[in-house]
Amino acid sequence: MGELLREWRERRRLSQLELSIQADISTRHLSFVETGRSRPSSEMIVRLTEQLDVPLRERNQVLLAGGYAPAYPETSLTAPEMTTVREMVRRVLAGHEPYPALVADRHWNLMEANTGIALFTEGCAAGLLEPPVNVLRLSLHPDGMAPRIVNLAEWRAHILGRLHRQATTTADPKLFEMHEELSGYPGGEATTGPGGEPVPNPIMVPLRYRYGERELSFFSTTAVFGTPLDVTLAELAIESFFPADPETAEFLGDRRVTGR
Structure with a gap:
């Protein structure tokens, strides 16, 4: 101890x-x-x-x-005690439509998603979409979203830098393993920090995504529960994508209105 x-x-x-x-x-x-x-x-x-x-x-x-019982329970998200949490999360995801949003656990395994996320998963290999779907692997894998990410090197640096910080903060060996795996995927060279970790754009990194003949641009936000006393709840993250330019907002608005 x-x-x-x-x-x-x-x-x-x-x-x-x-x-x-x-x-x-x-x-x-x-x-x-x-x-x-x-x-x-x-x-x-x-x-x-x-x-x-x-x-x-x-x-x-x-x-x-130290010889003591754990102080914090770990309750499955499917347990009856989590009904209120599940309903709240689903309301948040549904309310964010038509923009993409998802919920992931601490290893970035997909737990929930709204219908807007299909914009990103369309065209990805079926094997990457089999549960448990890892969001970061899906993003950077050459059979996943990567071929359609216009600024792949920049987005890759952002993802790897974020993952490195999370792994360092939590000391989770699985996150270090995931960082090593994703670092091996192609996607361009990234600037590295003193510890070898990729350094993303210090202002904001957009996700520029090719959808058909269009180029869509997004920025993302991450929400976590502020005062969790349960391990599962503490490790959930809601990742929400917003249009970063008027063209993307207009296109997604058209999809919502017309059903295309």
């Missing part, structure tokens, strides 16, 4: 003094906790992991390592 706490503290680039001040404990006590000389209460572990912004799933792992 102490080793895990130390790893998270170092990952957040905090000294023992800085963390002890934030958590309102003595540096000596924190040192004893990290070295195993002191066994903290479950409340203390939760307090420290909160200050370190440790994801809920990983907080449970630290608690288990």
Whole structure:
């Protein structure tokens, strides 16, 4: 448990003094906790992991390592307890139509989507659309959306940079594996940061997408639940795409009105 706490503290680039001040404990006590000389209460572990912004799933792992039961449940999205969440998410997705929107888990597996997302999946290989559909793989795979992304190198840099930051923040080995896989897909060279991670456009990266003879342009936003106490809920993300130019907005509006 102490080793895990130390790893998270170092990952957040905090000294023992800085963390002890934030958590309102003595540096000596924190040192004893990290070295195993002191066994903290479950409340203390939760307090420290909160200050370190440790994801809920990983907080449970630290608690288990300390000999305590997990503090945060992990409820399936299909469970009866999640009925309200499912209904709310589906209302959000439906309300965003005709623009594309989807819900993904922490590994970017597709959980829900509205009808507008068909604009992106049309023309993708059937194998990539078999559940569980991975949104990022579908985006950059040469048999997926990639051949129709006009600014593929730019979009690829954005996706890889975002994935690298998420993997670094959560220390999730599956995300690092996914980053390695997606980095191997063709799509142009990207500028890299000091850690080798791709650096996207610092302002905003549009998704310029070829649909038939048209070029559509989108920007995206990501929404997460603000105060989750459930692991599943904490890991859900709603990705919504908006038209980035009047031509795209007009085209999608025509699709909505005429049914084309």
